[in-house]
Amino acid sequence: MRREQRCITWGVTTGCSPTGGHYEDNITMGFPPNITGAADKVAVDIWQWINDAFPANETPGLPVSAAFDTCAAHIMTGINTSQTVGSTLRFNIPGDTTFVVSSHPSGDDYRVDMIFRIMPGPGNYVIIGNKNSGLRGRPDLPALATPGTLWYEYLWDPGWLSKGVHIPVILWWDLDTWNSARMDTAEINLFPVNGRANNINLLSLDRWQTSYHEEDPKYNILGILKNKCFLIDTLGTLNSFNITCSTVPDWLTDPDFAARAGYDGQQQTKEFTKILCDGQFTAGTHVEYFIRQSDIAAGQTGPFVMCPDTNLIGWQQNESNFDAHRWQQFSILPDRWKDVAYGGLGSACLLAIDYNDRRGNERAFISLGDSMGMSVTAKYGAHNGWYCTGAYTASDGSHNYWNEDVGALGQYSAIGGMGAGKIGIWMHGGQPGTTFDMYQVKAAESSNTGCNGIGARLANRADMGLAAGKFGRQAPTPEMLRTYYKLIYLMSGDLNASVLGPVTDRGSDDVGILVDFLTYGADCIHPRGLWVMGDGFVESETASGGAHLTFLTSQLACSLRDPSYYALSGSSVLFPDLITTSALWCGKYQNLIFTAQNSCIWTNDVLNVNVAVPGATVADYYQNLGPNGPYIASVYAPCSNDHPYITLIDGYDLMHLKARYGNSSIGRQVYFMDVLVCVFGSICPFVPTPTIDVPENTVRNVDFLDNVWGNPVVSGGKATVHFGLAKADRVEIKVYDVVGRLVKTLADRNFQAGPHSLIWDGTSDQGQRVARGVYFTQVKFAGSRFVDAKKVMVLK
Numbered sequence: 001m002r003r004e005q006r007c008i009t010w011g012v013t014t015g016c017s018p019t020g021g022h023y024e025d026n027i028t029m030g031f032p033p034n035i036t037g038a039a040d041k042v043a044v045d046i047w048q049w050i051n052d053a054f055p056a057n058e059t060p061g062l063p064v065s066a067a068f069d070t071c072a073a074h075i076m077t078g079i080n081t082s083q084t085v086g087s088t089l090r091f092n093i094p095g096d097t098t099f100v101v102s103s104h105p106s107g108d109d110y111r112v113d114m115i116f117r118i119m120p121g122p123g124n125y126v127i128i129g130n131k132n133s134g135l136r137g138r139p140d141l142p143a144l145a146t147p148g149t150l151w152y153e154y155l156w157d158p159g160w161l162s163k164g165v166h167i168p169v170i171l172w173w174d175l176d177t178w179n180s181a182r183m184d185t186a187e188i189n190l191f192p193v194n195g196r197a198n199n200i201n202l203l204s205l206d207r208w209q210t211s212y213h214e215e216d217p218k219y220n221i222l223g224i225l226k227n228k229c230f231l232i233d234t235l236g237t238l239n240s241f242n243i244t245c246s247t248v249p250d251w252l253t254d255p256d257f258a259a260r261a262g263y264d265g266q267q268q269t270k271e272f273t274k275i276l277c278d279g280q281f282t283a284g285t286h287v288e289y290f291i292r293q294s295d296i297a298a299g300q301t302g303p304f305v306m307c308p309d310t311n312l313i314g315w316q317q318n319e320s321n322f323d324a325h326r327w328q329q330f331s332i333l334p335d336r337w338k339d340v341a342y343g344g345l346g347s348a349c350l351l352a353i354d355y356n357d358r359r360g361n362e363r364a365f366i367s368l369g370d371s372m373g374m375s376v377t378a379k380y381g382a383h384n385g386w387y388c389t390g391a392y393t394a395s396d397g398s399h400n401y402w403n404e405d406v407g408a409l410g411q412y413s414a415i416g417g418m419g420a421g422k423i424g425i426w427m428h429g430g431q432p433g434t435t436f437d438m439y440q441v442k443a444a445e446s447s448n449t450g451c452n453g454i455g456a457r458l459a460n461r462a463d464m465g466l467a468a469g470k471f472g473r474q475a476p477t478p479e480m481l482r483t484y485y486k487l488i489y490l491m492s493g494d495l496n497a498s499v500l501g502p503v504t505d506r507g508s509d510d511v512g513i514l515v516d517f518l519t520y521g522a523d524c525i526h527p528r529g530l531w532v533m534g535d536g537f538v539e540s541e542t543a544s545g546g547a548h549l550t551f552l553t554s555q556l557a558c559s560l561r562d563p564s565y566y567a568l569s570g571s572s573v574l575f576p577d578l579i580t581t582s583a584l585w586c587g588k589y590q591n592l593i594f595t596a597q598n599s600c601i602w603t604n605d606v607l608n609v610n611v612a613v614p615g616a617t618v619a620d621y622y623q624n625l626g627p628n629g630p631y632i633a634s635v636y637a638p639c640s641n642d643h644p645y646i647t648l649i650d651g652y653d654l655m656h657l658k659a660r661y662g663n664s665s666i667g668r669q670v671y672f673m674d675v676l677v678c679v680f681g682s683i684c685p686f687v688p689t690p691t692i693d694v695p696e697n698t699v700r701n702v703d704f705l706d707n708v709w710g711n712p713v714v715s716g717g718k719a720t721v722h723f724g725l726a727k728a729d730r731v732e733i734k735v736y737d738v739v740g741r742l743v744k745t746l747a748d749r750n751f752q753a754g755p756h757s758l759i760w761d762g763t764s765d766q767g768q769r770v771a772r773g774v775y776f777t778q779v780k781f782a783g784s785r786f787v788d789a790k791k792v793m794v795l796k
Contacts, residue, residue, distance in 0.1 A: 042102045042112065042293040042307045043318040046358050047079040047443035049098060050276070050330045051452040053474040055283055058457070063483040069123035070139040073285075073332045074278045074473050078442025080451035080506070082467065088502035092451040092459040092472040097209040097274055099186055100307075102293050104206065109296045112183045112208045113161050114275050114289060119175040119430045121284030121332055122342045124151075129342035134171035139282045144171065150280055153221055154179050160217075161292065161300060175428045181275045182213040183291075189272055190243065191230045191252075191263065200231070200238055208291075212273050222277075223270025240466050284336035286383060286431045288329045313386040313424060324363040326385030326424060333439060333476070334484040335431040345376070349684035350436040351485040353454055355444040355500075356493025356534070362440065364655050364668065365491065366432055372669050375434045377705065377788060382429025435684070437485070439476075447498040453508035454481075454490075455500075460507050475508070478516045487529040487684045488517065493653050494602045496536020496563070500551075503544055511541075511551045518555055522644035529683045531675065532556065533650040538605045539563040556649045557616035557637035558607045565596075565604040565633075565651075569626035573598055575662030576623035578652075583619045583636040586678035594667040596622065596633060597656035605651030607632045614640040619648060619679075636679065648679055666793055705779045705788040713762050713794045721746065721777050721790075724755040730782040735760060735792070738774045746777070762794060770794055 055062075055071035062068050076094035084090060104110045120135060126142055127133035136142060137149040145151035155168040159180030166174045186207035190200050212219040229245040230252065236242040248267055251257050276287065294304035307318040310326045319328075333351075338344035354362050366384065369375045381387035432438050443450030451459075456475035464471065476484075492499045501508035518528055541548040542560040552558055562568040565576075578594040585591070596604055609616050609632065619634035634650045637643055650657075659667030676684070705723045713719050721733060733746040744765050746758045760777070763769050771794070778789040 039105045040103065040293060040303075040305045041318065042100060042291050042305050044098060044100055044291065044307055044328075045079075046320065047446065047449050048077050048095065048100070049319075049328050049442055050075055050287075050289075051078045051094070051442045051474050052331045052333060052439050054333050054476040054480050056278070056473040058473070058477050060479065063477075063480045068283065069121070069128050069336055070282060071123070072139050072279045072282050075274065075276045075281065075330075076452075076472060076474055078450050078452055080449060082451075084448065084505045087504060088507050089460040090448070090505045090507045091461070091464055091467060091470075092456050092507060093467060093470050094451050094472040094474065097211050097272075098291075100183070100208040100210070100291050102206045102208065104293070104295075106295070111213075111294060111296050113159075113180050113292045113294075114183055114210050115161060115178050115180050115292050116276065116287055116289035117175060117178050117428050118173075118281075119284075119286045119337075119428055120151075120173060121282035122336045122339075123282030124280075124285065129336075131173075135173055139280065148221060150222060150277065153218055157217065175430075176426070180292075181218060182216040183208045183275070184211045184213045184271065185209070187271075189226070189229050189245075189269075191228055193231055193234045196234070210275050211271065212275060214271070219270060219273070223273045225268045225270055226272065228267055228269055281332050282336070283332050283334055284342075284431070285332040286329065286335075286428070287331075288327045288383070288385075288428060290327045310385070311424075319358070321358040322360040322363065323358055324360075324384065324386055329383050330440075331383070331431045331438070333431075333437050334480075335433075335437050337430060338434065338437075345434060347484065348433065348435060348437040349485065350374075350487045350489060351481070352433075352436050352438045353488060353490045354438060354440040355453075356491055356495060357440045357442055357444055359445065359493050360655055361491045361493045361653075362438075364665075365438075367665075368668055368672055369433055369436065372673055374436055375432065379429055379432065379434055381425045383432045385425055387425050436489075444492075444499075445495055447503065448505035450506070451508065453501050453506070453510045455502075455510035455513035456508040458509035458512050459502075476513075478513050478520070481513060481517050482520055482528075485517075485528075486526075487531070487680055488514070489531045490514075490533070491654050492532070492534030492537045492540070493655065494535055496539045496603055497543065499534065499537055499540040500544070500548060511547050515551060515555060518645040518647075524639040524641075524644055527639045527645050527683060529646040529648075529680045530555070531648045531650075531680065533652070533654050535602050535604045535651065535653040535656065536563070538607060538649065538651055539603060552649075553610050554613070555643075555645075556635065556647050557610045557613035557643070558635040558649050559610060560605060561608045561632070562606040563603045565606050565622050565631055566598055566600050567603075568606055568628050569622070569631060570628075571598065571623075571625035572600070573623070573625060575658070575660075576625060577660060578633060578657070579621045579623065580674070581618050581620065583617050584674050584678055586681075589670075589674040589678055592670065592674060593660045594671055595658050595660055595662050596620075596652035597658060597662060598622075602653065602656070604633070604653075604656070607635050607649070607651050609635050613637050613643050615643070620650065646680060646683060648675065664793070705777075705790060713760075713792060717762065719760045719762070719777075719792055721758045721760060721779075722755065723758075723779050725751055725753045725781065726784065727753045729784060731756075732780045732782070733758060734778055736776045736778060737770075738776075743770060743775060760792075 053073040056074045057071045076096055077098055079095045080092060081095050082091040082093040100112060102112060122129035123139050124135055125131060125133050126136055126144055134144045135151040137145040155166045158166060158177055161180035162178055164174055164177030166172060166177055186209040187203050192200060212223060227245045229243055230249050232242050232244055232249050234251060252263050290310060291307045292304050295302055308316045308327055313324055313326060315322055335348060336342060339347045352365060370380045441452055451472050452474045454475055456472050457477050461471050500510040518530055538552060538558060538560045541552050575595040576598050578596045580592045609618060616635060616637040618632050619636040622631040622633045624630050633652060637647045639646050657668050657671060658665050731751045732748045735743040737743055746760055773794055775792045775794060776789045777792060780787050
């Protein structure tokens with residue numbers, strides 16, 4: 001370890017003084033798993049992971065029909081494999097398998113496996129949405145899975161490295177069971193020519209792909225026969241004119257021709273069959289997976305390495321990921337399990353689009369959702385395996401893949417200083433969120449590597465030649481987006497170039513689909529909404545010009561004044577005020593001040609309002625420092641005849657939004673409540689009450705503790721604790737300080753089933769007003785043994 005002083009990064013010393021310093025609270029420190037010197041490694045590039053997807057079928061009218069639930073998706077990665085063309089007309093052809101790089105210096109034979117678990121979508125069941133009816137063999141056929149189908153084969157044999165069991169005799173699929181499949185070496189379907197093998201089929205040591213290995217038992221059962229491809233002229237150019245996949249060239253039938261070595265006389269092969277196949281997973285499916293590498297001789301119980309490492313929460317070194325997950329995952333959208341017809345609380349109104357995947361925005365947004373009632377308690381950590389609270393106790397390990405294999409729960413990186421207890425969870429909770437869905441764009445930070453932007457289906461498909469039909473169908477069609485969502489929240493984080501397509505060599509028409517979403521059939525009776533947040537978004541779209549610039553001025557009612565508040569103001573104040581205006585005020589959300597962290601290493605956009613858009617106005621100002629103020633941080637545009645939708649653009653990154661003076665991230669929660677209630681409440685009614693957990697259209701009650709409202713508690717204020725009971729029970733509700741001392745007992749008595757509220761006036765059991773600080777309200781239900789806790793901030 002070493003000591004390092006960072007004057008420029010932190011900006012807290014004068015003249016880079018060697019004796020100056022400051023205090024940092026809640027530091028997260030990550031140590032690479034291989035710090036002890038272990039050499040084995042398995043790694044995956046950010047664009048090689050499987051992207052979220054919508055059903056592949058593009059038939060007009062399908063999204064509003066009952067048949068939509070039995071439409072399946074293509075399972076593809078984030079990388080664009082098509083040739084670059086130097087314009088926006090490049091095709092979108094995503095990778096079909098995840099490409100994995102490993103190292104195993106011992107030289108012993110080793111294997112690489114894909115470990116995965118699946119929550120099927122409603123349309124995968126014989127009776128749609130009824131998990132007791134058994135899984136269909138294919139979603140388009142309502143017959144039970146039979147031998148030779150994916151569900152049947154994994155029901156009876158989840159794999160050599162599986163953990164947990166399904167119950168095949170009653171066709172019950174256990175979504176918490178980890179299944180396994182051995183992965184094949186990475187190669188393309190082009191028969192190798194002696195002397196040219198390495199440059200025509202990509203055979204290389206320590207390279208793997210997520211297709212079935214020949215020695216996996218599922219290879220012969222689930223493998224799909226396909227023609228092998230060959231060079232026509234073994235000395236000719238490697239291009240489409242010199243490749244055939246329909247016939248066997250004459251040179252392969254010549255026994256004296258040395259180049260034919262290795263040909264087994266079979267024109268077809270089951271190689272390249274994907275482990276997670278196309279056409280099987282319906283909307284609502286959620287898959288969690290990781291890659292495991294181990295020495296073959298060591299067997300099932302020997303040492304192994306993983307990517308992602310399921311023992312870690314925080315920085316995942318071997319995929320360079322800061323989103324705080326224990327495994328990779330992907331969703332088939334929309335999440336139909338949220339629909340009331342399938343036992344949900346109501347379909348998602350909001351679609352959150354992560355254009356900053358792997359860089360931390362997901363971590364921040366999901367934390368917000370869990371903290372402010374956008375996710376019911378049972379969905380905390382649903383998709384990523386972490387639940388950030390010291391009150392949480394991890395499972396006993398009975399279903400813990402990592403606990404059973406390594407003998408201990410391993411190391412955890414605490415998030416935001418909240419890791420007082422074990423914060424890893426093992427259960428498969430499905431897709432994230434209760435009131436929202438999330439679509440993550442892999443490789444979004446790359447100008448042209450990725451191909452799954454939200455408008456990817458609008459990319460060029462003309463004149464594709466031999467690539468016809470290979471275009472990506474992961475993003476939604478415009479009709480799907482309009483049908484299932486009313487509000488889009490787009491976070492671009494700290495990216496400041498090529499955020500939205502189309503741009504050169506990335507043909508996804510993200511601008512086009514967003515404009516269609518806002519304007520198609522638009523009116524102010526049932527308006528749609530768009531909320532964009534990112535510290536370089538307006539800078540990026542201004543530089544892209546054309547339709548991007550029109551989108552800024554017409555739809556988002558803004559333009560770029562300067563790409564850097566730091567430079568324009570001349571101020572190095574780390575936590576300047578972010579001052580809201582009446583455009584964001586309603587009810588208790590008035591006169592609020594936050595901070596948008598200021599630094600020279602990112603560029604908070606300074607905006608102008610396009611006054612030609614009726615009602616467009618300033619939503620936030622950066623603090624008026626330096627000679628060039630005022631500085632507009634956000635622009636709001638209401639619904640009108642000329643602008644029949646509601647928009648908000650924030651010129652700063654979600655992760656840099658904090659409470660005033662930067663002393664906590666709770667400011668994000670307050671700001672989000674402010675915006676969701678006051679700006680977009682007419683589109684997606686977001687009411688922070690127990691109705692989030694107990695919908696009006698059902699008599700079914702649930703045990704829950706909702707967020708504490710009136711939080712933070714200011715001088716003389718009160719906090720309201722909402723909770724609900726599935727049935728009558730004895731309830732104990734107590735307030736503790738941050739070190740666990742009892743402050744006040746709010747209740748210790750019987751309550752009837754249903755929702756309830758109690759008030760804490762900020763005093764102790766002795767009647768004294770408590771000091772400023774952090775407190776926790778804890779509930780315990782005696783009969784159901786339900787326990788939960790929520791944090792409360794008390795300010796003076």
